[in-house]
Amino acid sequence: MIGVIIVTHGDMAKGMKNAAEMIVGEKEFLFAIGYHVGESLKDLENRICRSIDRNKKYDKWIIFSDMFGGTPSNVSSVVITQKNGVLITDVNLSMVLQALTNAGKSDFKTCIKSVMESGENCPRMITKEAIMKSSVNNE
Amino acid sequence: MGISVLRCDDRLIHGQCIVKVLNDFHIDRILLIDEFTASNPVINSVYKMAVPPNVALLILDPDASYDEISKAIHDKLNTLILVKAPEVALKIFKNSEGLKKEFNIGPMSNRRGTIKATYFSNLLKEEIESIEKIEALGVRVYFQQVPDEKAIEWSSIREKMLTNIKQ
Numbered sequence: 001m002i003g004v005i006i007v008t009h010g011d012m013a014k015g016m017k018n019a020a021e022m023i024v025g026e027k028e029f030l031f032a033i034g035y036h037v038g039e040s041l042k043d044l045e046n047r048i049c050r051s052i053d054r055n056k057k058y059d060k061w062i063i064f065s066d067m068f069g070g071t072p073s074n075v076s077s078v079v080i081t082q083k084n085g086v087l088i089t090d091v092n093l094s095m096v097l098q099a100l101t102n103a104g105k106s107d108f109k110t111c112i113k114s115v116m117e118s119g120e121n122c123p124r125m126i127t128k129e130a131i132m133k134s135s136v137n138n139e
Numbered sequence: 140m141g142i143s144v145l146r147c148d149d150r151l152i153h154g155q156c157i158v159k160v161l162n163d164f165h166i167d168r169i170l171l172i173d174e175f176t177a178s179n180p181v182i183n184s185v186y187k188m189a190v191p192p193n194v195a196l197l198i199l200d201p202d203a204s205y206d207e208i209s210k211a212i213h214d215k216l217n218t219l220i221l222v223k224a225p226e227v228a229l230k231i232f233k234n235s236e237g238l239k240k241e242f243n244i245g246p247m248s249n250r251r252g253t254i255k256a257t258y259f260s261n262l263l264k265e266e267i268e269s270i271e272k273i274e275a276l277g278v279r280v281y282f283q284q285v286p287d288e289k290a291i292e293w294s295s296i297r298e299k300m301l302t303n304i305k306q
Contacts, residue, residue, distance in 0.1 A: 009154065037246070037258065037259055038246075038248055038249040038259070038261060039248055039249065040149065040248035040249070040250055041149075041150055041248070043248070067154055068189065069152070069153070069154065069157045069189035069190070069191075070153055070154035070157070071150055071153040071154060073189070074150075074152070074153060074185050074186070074189055077185040077188070078181055078182065078185060081181050
């Protein structure tokens with residue numbers, strides 16, 4: 001079974017978990033870990049590893065981080081060299097939702113592929129002009 | 140040109156460094172001077188991946204770093220020297236001619252035995268002693284996470300910190 005962890009600066013992970021669960025309902029395989037000022041790299045690494053070790057029923061993990069190159073991302077990179085999983089950086093809500101809806105029903109590779117595809121299609125810029133044009137076309 | 144900043148930060152390369160420090164100082168090259176990072180292939184590779192492609196990163200053991208520092212002082216690239224312990228900075232100041240006499244301390248994590256220096260910096264007794272030695276060389280020591288934030292001078296918190304380590 002697939003487990004999912006979101007690791008971010010501050011409370012973004014908690015907020016994303018909350019937002020994602022508003023849409024798809026509570027998921028017991030979703031975990032949120034926030035990195036806070038003053039915490040050491042080792043402490044954060046230990047917290048991520050503990051979440052993985054305590055939940056042995058999940059044998060493959062997707063770790064999401066908020067920003068490539070940031071502390072949550074760097075530490076998660078170290079973690080995936082020790083655990084069974086991948087790190088996907090620069091997460092957004094669509095990617096988390098894609099992971100949550102696929103985790104239970106598809107294999108690991110398919111799940112990751114769908115997450116990456118969903119991420120690659122973001123973001124979009126919506127302008128007033130595009131909306132007006134589209135509304136004229138619809139008339 | 141030359142060495143733009145000598146910075147102590149126990150997370151070394153991370154969001155603040157990439158988003159603010161590298162851009163604000165127009166850094167072309169980082170000399171990351173840390174024995175542990177230099178000898179750990181996993182961390183080494185994580186940091187090399189994390190740095191933007193237009194910035195060169197050299198990861199060096201302190202003892203092997205002085206030649207590179209001396210070259211960097213005189214060449215045309217803007218260089219950031221990153222260390223994670225004041226002790227290493229002390230060695231650098233002692234072994235390098237022509238370094239700007241300024242030492243920036245960024246975030247230092249809360250570890251066993253640390254004393255809070257600023258809201259983002261926690262220091263061990265040995266680190267405080269190294270900072271004292273650096274200041275005694277005539278170096279301005281200041282705490283600042285990112286360039287546009289107000290700096291906190293070591294001289295303004297020095298007495299409080301020295302009293303705390305005695306207790």
